[in-house]
Amino acid sequence: MNDLKLSPEQLAFMLKNHETIEHAIIDSKKGNHQLLDDFMASTEFQTLLSAIGWDDAYDRYQEMPQYDSTLARQYHEQLKADIVSGKVQIPTGKPHTSKDYIGQDDDISLDTLVKLTKDKVT
Numbered sequence: 001m002n003d004l005k006l007s008p009e010q011l012a013f014m015l016k017n018h019e020t021i022e023h024a025i026i027d028s029k030k031g032n033h034q035l036l037d038d039f040m041a042s043t044e045f046q047t048l049l050s051a052i053g054w055d056d057a058y059d060r061y062q063e064m065p066q067y068d069s070t071l072a073r074q075y076h077e078q079l080k081a082d083i084v085s086g087k088v089q090i091p092t093g094k095p096h097t098s099k100d101y102i103g104q105d106d107d108i109s110l111d112t113l114v115k116l117t118k119d120k121v122t
Helices: 008-016 018-029 034-041 043-049 053-063 070-085 110-121
Strands: none
Touching (some): 008 018, 008 043, 018 070
């Protein structure tokens, strides 16, 4: 097996938790890391993915042909709209949990989100 791919068991776990994962990423960008922290603390995550860590696990998941980015794009579009409208204020600084960095392979970077927020306020 290629070391940069998820095993069938790892992939099945990520697919089973797809909605939770995508929701946790958006929550983390808003400054609420609890959902992602709880997900990473789960017994199943610890058993299957703790050796490679969150960032690598998510990167590998996104590279798998079974990954569907539709929900991630929808969540990010809503987040952008909420930021521009002032409904959501995002924290400044690196998006992270106390354990792992959250990858930024999204349509919009946190720096851009912060700039949009600052531009809206000023």
